[in-house]
Amino acid sequence: MLKPLIVIRRTPKIDFMRWHKLGFAFSAFLTLSSIGLFLGLGLNYGIDFVGGTLLQVRVTPGPANLAEMRHQLDALNLGEASLQGFGSPSDVLIRLPRQPGGDAAQEKAVEAARKALGPGVDYRRIEVVGPSVGAELIRAGVTATVLALFAIAVYIGFRFEWQFGIGGMISTLHDVLTTVGIFALFRLEFDLTTLAAILTVAGYSVNDTVVIYDRVRESMRKYPRMPLAELINLALNETLSRTILTVSTVALAVLSLLFLGGPVLRGFSIAMLWGVVIGTYSSLFIAAPVLYYVRPNRAAIARPGEGAARPLTRAR
Amino acid sequence: MLYFARWKIVLICAVCALGVLLTIPNLVSPATLDRLPAIIPHKQIALGLDLRGGSYLLLQVDVAAAERERLNSLIDNVRNALLDANIGYTGLAVKGDAIVFKIRQPERIDDARQALAKIDPDLVTTIAADGSGSAQFSTAATEQRRRQAVDQSIEIIRRRIDETGTKEPTIEREGEDRILVQLPGIDNPERVKALLGRTAKLTFQLVDTGASLEDARSGHLPPGDEILPAAESDRARYGPSAYVVKKRVIVGGDMLVDAQPTFQNNEPVVSFRFDAEGARRFGDVTRENVGKPFAIVLDNKVISAPIIREPILGGAGIISGSFTVQSASDLALLLRAGALPAPITILEERTVGPGLGADSIRAGTTACVVGVVLVVVFMILFYGLFGVFADIALFFNLCLMLGSLSLIGATLTLPGIAGIALTMGMAVDANVLIYERIREEVRGGRTMLSALDAGFKRAFGTILDSHITTLVAGALMFWLGSGPVKGFAVTLSIGVLTSLFSAILVTRLLIVSWVRNWRPRAVPI
Numbered sequence: 038m039l040k041p042l043i044v045i046r047r048t049p050k051i052d053f054m055r056w057h058k059l060g061f062a063f064s065a066f067l068t069l070s071s072i073g074l075f076l077g078l079g080l081n082y083g084i085d086f087v088g089g090t091l092l093q094v095r096v097t098p099g100p101a102n103l104a105e106m107r108h109q110l111d112a113l114n115l116g117e118a119s120l121q122g123f124g125s126p127s128d129v130l131i132r133l134p135r136q137p138g139g140d141a142a143q144e145k146a147v148e149a150a151r152k153a154l155g156p157g158v159d160y161r162r163i164e165v166v167g168p169s170v171g172a173e174l175i176r177a178g179v180t181a182t183v184l185a186l187f188a189i190a191v192y193i194g195f196r197f198e199w200q201f202g203i204g205g206m207i208s209t210l211h212d213v214l215t216t217v218g219i220f221a222l223f224r225l226e227f228d229l230t231t232l233a234a235i236l237t238v239a240g241y242s243v244n245d246t247v248v249i250y251d252r253v254r255e256s257m258r259k260y261p262r263m264p265l266a267e268l269i270n271l272a273l274n275e276t277l278s279r280t281i282l283t284v285s286t287v288a289l290a291v292l293s294l295l296f297l298g299g300p301v302l303r304g305f306s307i308a309m310l311w312g313v314v315i316g317t318y319s320s321l322f323i324a325a326p327v328l329y330y331v332r333p334n335r336a337a338i339a340r341p342g343e344g345a346a347r348p349l350t351r352a353r
Numbered sequence: 354m355l356y357f358a359r360w361k362i363v364l365i366c367a368v369c370a371l372g373v374l375l376t377i378p379n380l381v382s383p384a385t386l387d388r389l390p391a392i393i394p395h396k397q398i399a400l401g402l403d404l405r406g407g408s409y410l411l412l413q414v415d416v417a418a419a420e421r422e423r424l425n426s427l428i429d430n431v432r433n434a435l436l437d438a439n440i441g442y443t444g445l446a447v448k449g450d451a452i453v454f455k456i457r458q459p460e461r462i463d464d465a466r467q468a469l470a471k472i473d474p475d476l477v478t479t480i481a482a483d484g485s486g487s488a489q490f491s492t493a494a495t496e497q498r499r500r501q502a503v504d505q506s507i508e509i510i511r512r513r514i515d516e517t518g519t520k521e522p523t524i525e526r527e528g529e530d531r532i533l534v535q536l537p538g539i540d541n542p543e544r545v546k547a548l549l550g551r552t553a554k555l556t557f558q559l560v561d562t563g564a565s566l567e568d569a570r571s572g573h574l575p576p577g578d579e580i581l582p583a584a585e586s587d588r589a590r591y592g593p594s595a596y597v598v599k600k601r602v603i604v605g606g607d608m609l610v611d612a613q614p615t616f617q618n619n620e621p622v623v624s625f626r627f628d629a630e631g632a633r634r635f636g637d638v639t640r641e642n643v644g645k646p647f648a649i650v651l652d653n654k655v656i657s658a659p660i661i662r663e664p665i666l667g668g669a670g671i672i673s674g675s676f677t678v679q680s681a682s683d684l685a686l687l688l689r690a691g692a693l694p695a696p697i698t699i700l701e702e703r704t705v706g707p708g709l710g711a712d713s714i715r716a717g718t719t720a721c722v723v724g725v726v727l728v729v730v731f732m733i734l735f736y737g738l739f740g741v742f743a744d745i746a747l748f749f750n751l752c753l754m755l756g757s758l759s760l761i762g763a764t765l766t767l768p769g770i771a772g773i774a775l776t777m778g779m780a781v782d783a784n785v786l787i788y789e790r791i792r793e794e795v796r797g798g799r800t801m802l803s804a805l806d807a808g809f810k811r812a813f814g815t816i817l818d819s820h821i822t823t824l825v826a827g828a829l830m831f832w833l834g835s836g837p838v839k840g841f842a843v844t845l846s847i848g849v850l851t852s853l854f855s856a857i858l859v860t861r862l863l864i865v866s867w868v869r870n871w872r873p874r875a876v877p878i
Contacts, residue, residue, distance in 0.1 A: 040877055041737035093709065140550065140699045144543075160540075161709035165702040170411070174835065181833040188825045196818055230768050233830060233838045237845065240826025241779070244819040248786065251815045279789040282735060283782040286728050290778030293724035294771055299716030301403075302771050309775065 045278045053273045053321060054266040054329065060322030068211055071218020078221050083228030084164060086171040088135040090143060092150065093162035099127025106131075109153045115146050124300035128161075135168055178232045185239045186210055193247065198338060200331040201250050205243055208324035212242040212316045219311050225304050234308035241287070242316025245280050246324040252276045253328060257338045265332070269325050277321075284317045357865050365858050369749045372851075375756030396759045401766035401840060404714050406707035407537035409836075411700045412549065414506045414530045416499045419695035420450065423490075423498075428452050429600065430472045431488060432576070438468040444485075451489035459484050502694040503530050510534065510697075512690035513548050531700070540706045552652050552696050553687035555606030557635065560646040560658050564597045577601065584654040586675035596655050598648045603638045604631045612688035614681040615671075621681035622673040625688060632668025640664035649674070651684070717770035724774045725751070732781055736788050738877045742863040743784035743856070750780050750848075750855035757847050766840035776848025782819070783856030787812040792878055801876050802868070809861055816857065823849050 084091050094101075103120050106129065110118040116134040123130040133150065136142040143165045151160070186206055194202025216235055220227050252272040260268060291313060295306035378386055378397050386395055402409050424447050431452055435442050441457035442465075456465050462480050469478045475494035480486030490498075507524055510532060514522045523535040534549075536542060561578050569580055574597070582595045608631030615624045627635055639647075639661045648658045649672050656674040676684065729747065732740035754773060758765060791808030799807060827849065830842035867873070 039733070039738040039741060041740065042734045044735075044878075095708075140546075144546070159706070159708065161706045163702070163704040165699070167698075167700040169413075170700050177833040177835070181829045184833075185826050185829050188829070189822050192822060192825065193818075229835070229837050230771075230841070233768060233834065233841045236826045236830050237775070237823070237841075240823040243822040244779075244782065247819040247822065248815055251818065275793070276789075279785050282785045282789070286731060286781045286785070287775070287778035289727040289731060290724040290774045293727060294720045294774050296720075297716060297723055298720035298771060298774070299713055299767075301713060301767055302717070302720075305768065305771055 049274050049277055051274060051277070052270060054270050054326060057322060057326035057329070060318075060326065064211055064319065064323055067215045067218065071214045071221070074218050074221035075214075078224075080217070080221050080227040081224045082171075083226045083231075084132065084166045085228045086175055088166045088168035088171050090133040090135075090147060090150075090166075091162070091164040092131040092133075092147070092160060093123060094129050094131065094154070095159045095161055096127045096129065097157050097159060099125070101127050101129045103129065106154060109155075110150060113146075113149050113153055115149065128300070140165075174229065174232075181232075181236055182213060182239065185236055186213070189239065189243050193243070193250070197250055197254060198333045200328065200333040201254075203331050204324045204327035205246050205250070207327055208246055208316075208319040209239050209243055211319050211323055212312055213239055215315055216308050216312050220304075220308070225307060228304060230302070230305040231308050234305045234312065237309065238312025238316060242312055242319065245284065245317055245320035248279060248283075249273060249276050249320055249325050250328075253325070254338055257333070257335050261335065261339045265329055265335075269328060273321060273325055280317060280320065284313055287313050357862060361858075362862060365862050368753070368854070369859065372749055372753035372756040375759050376752040379755055379759060394759070396762070398755065398758045399762065399764045400710075400714075401764045401769070401837075402535055402537060402703070402710075403705050403767050403837070404710045404717075404765065404770075405537055406540060406705050406710035407535065408539045408542040408545070409701070409703040410534040410536070410542065410546070410549070411527065411702075412506075412510070412532040412534060413698050413700050414503050414532065415696045415698060416502050416530050419498075419502055420495070424450065424452065427472070427476075427488070427490075429577075431469060434468045434472055435465065438464055440465050440468065448487070450495075451487045453485070453487045456480060456484035456486065462486075499530065503532070505694045506697065507532055509691050509693050510549060513686065514545060516686045516690060517545060517548065519545070532697075538707070540704060542702065542704060546699060546702070548683065548687065549697055550699070551687060552693045553606065553684075553690070554652055554692040555609070555688060556650045557603045557605075558601065558648050558650055559599045559603065559638070559642060560648050561597045561599050562645055566593065566595060566597055569597045581648065581650060581653060581655050583658075584651070584656045584674065587655060587657050590675055596648055596658055598650070598655070603647070604635050606688055606692050608634075609688055612685040614676075614678070614685045617671055617673060620673065621676040621678045622671050623676070623681050623685045623688070624669065624671050627668040629668070632666070635668065635670075636664060636666040640666075713767045714770075717767055717774075721770060721774045721777070725777050728778055728781055732784065736784075736878050738867075739784075739788055739864070742860050742867070743781055743788075745863060746784070746855040746859040747777065747780055749859055750852050751777065753851040753855065754844070754848050757851065758844065763843050763847075764840060765844070766837050768837045768841035769844040772841045772844030772848060776845060776852060779823070780848065780852035780856055783812070783816045783852060784860055786816055786819075787856075787860065788878055791876060795876055795878075801874070804876060805864060805868070809857070813857065816853070820849050820853055 103122065107118065107120050110131065115136065119132045121130050122128065131150070133146055136146045147163065147165070186209055189209055190202040190206035193205040213235055216238055219225070220231065249272055252275055253269060256263070256268050256272050288310065291306055291309045294302055295310060298306060375394055377393055378395055381389070389395070428445060428447060431454065432445060440461050442454045443457060445452070445454040456462055459482065462484060465486070466478060466480060469476065469488055475491050476488055477491050478486060478488045503526060507526060511524050514524065514534070514536070519536050519539060521537055525533050527533040536545060539545065561575060564575050564578060566580070569578065574580065577600050578597050579600050580595050581598050583593055588594055604627060608628050610626050610628045612623055612625040615622060643661050643663060646658045646660045648655045650656070656672065725747070729744045732743045734740070736743065754776065787808050790812045791804050794804035794807045795801070824846055827842045827846035830838050831846065834842055
């Protein structure tokens with residue numbers, strides 16, 4: 038019979054609660070610096086949000102001479118053109134700011150750029166986005182994220198107790214904010230797919246939290262008299278192997294997207310990877326210890342047939 | 354635990370088989386697909402433009418501009434109505450979305466009301482006792498016209514694009530006043546954009562020979578006249594930079610039944626034909642105005658102003674105006690398709706070349722395959738035989754996902770592919786939760802069967818809770834997102850749903866069959 042090759046045999050005995058204040062401090066630092074970076078440096082918004090023109094070109098024969106291309110484009114007075122290598126040495130991503138004037142002005146800019154770069158350049162992707170759409174997209178993105186946070190908090194509050202909902206929301210907010218912080222710090226392009234990644238992070242990072250909370254609730258019923266800190270520690274240790282394993286499988290998928298999915302998906306993959314890692318950390322060091330402070334009503338949880346949503350967790 | 358109702362087994366197997374069946378068409382080339390027997394579905398997942406290459410245009414119908422134009426013509430109507438009824442007025446002007454005026458003689462207010470009511474049934478007129486009044490279209494009428502303007506624009510855009518011979522274009526409304534145009538396989542949309550950017554409103558109007566351009570410009574514009582600039586080609590040829598033209602439209606482009614590019618004296622021109630009503634009107638006016646010029650006006654520019662040499666009674670004519678072969682055929686196309694009810698601006702344009710699309714498919718597929726292989730190996734390493742069960746369930750999950758996407762006719766985009774890879778990683782989460790629970794129950798001293806049973810039952814609530822939060826995020830993305838985000842939300846949500854089925858039911862069925870047939874004495878994890 039096919040036996041597993043790797044088995045985590047023993048339940049670990051890590052004293053998470055002893056270190057939780059350090060975790061809080063570290064997370065406060067991460068979150069505050071993320072907010073600071075976001076407000077101070079701002080995000081490197083892609084043209085999806087701020088409008089402008091994007092050209093993805095392949096130079097044949099490669100490699101592309103970025104300095105020369107920048108020089109050619111700067112001579113056109115189209116504003117500050119940004120150029121970056123994109124995946125391979127012969128691929129270049131060019132961003133031009135939105136030109137004053139209507140559609141025709143943007144079109145002229147593209148034509149001028151084409152002429153300046155000359156032959157031997159293959160235009161693989163051309164995107165021209167007006168400014169009005171961007172503002173709407175940002176509004177929709179922020180709305181969706183805020184709604185997601187609340188929806189998750191309400192759902193957890195409904196399935197457990199409201200105190201758990203608060204813990205879930207705090208840790209999810211932490212995950213979302215630090216992901217935004219990473220994008221601000223490393224000047225990664227923030228576009229529509231990044232937004233999708235952040236929403237997915239919000240939805241996914243709660244997974245571990247829910248698994249841990251589930252165990253906390255179960256232990257509360259099992260050991261009504263165990264001190265809360267000890268009980269949280271027990272729940273974290275008992276679920277640690279599944280926390281690590283579930284995250285690993287998702288991380289494997291995300292890593293293959295990051296390394297093999299091509300440059301277009303890079304921002305998405307980085308956001309997902311960070312979100313998955315930080316989501317696990319925050320489940321262990323934020324979501325669970327927060328319970329210690331919000332003090333769930335153990336009497337209500339211990340009483341069978343009480344509290345929300347008993348039917349779904351039947352068969353005790 | 355061992356008991357599995359027969360209908361449940363049949364149902365699970367049927368769903369899995371259906372998933373595989375629906376996936377098959379996506380794995381073969383279209384040529385092979387045609388040769389497959391009818392029992393296999395032929396629906397393939399549609400690829401988004403970022404994968405197959407093509408152009409995507411987001412257009413905005415400028416309804417406000419159409420409203421402004423309507424108000425300007427309304428002001429003429431109000432003026433004419435009051436003049437015809439011999440009612441004195443002052444201060445006639447456009448204010449916001451209404452026309453304001455003041456009736457000089459308060460005793461004629463009722464007459465004014467009657468005169469204005471005849472203009473348009475949707476016109477709401479209010480006149481106060483001191484004679485100051487306003488006229489505007491009712492909100493319902495304006496609202497309806499907005500909707501109609503967008504609907505009509507979609508129709509006309511469709512006709513224009515069809516005339517260019519683009520294959521499988523998609524033209525749909527987005528939001529209130531936007532139109533999304535998708536043109537697969539077009540990697541240089543300049544011609545389409547040029548065609549869409551023009552309103553193509555054609556009118557034939559008489560030139561007012563009694564008024565000079567200088568007088569008109571210095572403020573002595575005869576009532577009922579307007580100054581229209583000459584098109585560049587006309588200016589280059591004949592000189593005048595503008596014409597004083599009577600506002601009354603003899604015939605409009607809506608009365609054309611055909612327009613074709615052709616040649617006259619070796620020069621490209623556009624020949625056209627009016628419908629019966631247009632032909633009659635054109636005949637009448639040209640008979641009365643022989644020797645005078647009339648203006649052919651396109652989008653408020655005079656393309657040419659030929660002299661009427663003889664009455665044009667047949668309802669057919671020619672527009673000449675220094676055309677090139679291309680511009681003549683474009684104009685003919687625009688005239689055939691009809692005028693847009695409102696100007697259109699391009700909000701967004703995204704064009705992906707076929708090379709990049711193919712690269713994206715390759716990279717996305719590679720990432721998916723490698724991701725799945727890593728997960729499969731990972732599960733076997735950590736769970737042995739049970740890992741194999743999870744992997745089999747994962748295979749069916751993938752099929753169900755691709756099958757569902759084909760079935761609902763979803764469009765697969767690059768972020769959508771990322772969503773597939775991601776849900777493959779998430780799908781086995783449920784297996785991990787179940788297996789870890791079983792392990793724990795075994796350690797807790799339960800027998801094999803009761804441990805299996807408890808593992809599935811107790812993990813179920815946890816799995817449900819953790820999946821629902823992801824679904825919430827997916828639903829919000831679908832609701833509030835656009836384009837690529839939507840595509841991703843669809844694959845993510847479908848993947849989460851199918852993984853619930855496969856990880857719980859399929860895995861359970863596999864384990865139950867294994868226990869029944871092999872009668873193992875211990876759980877191999």
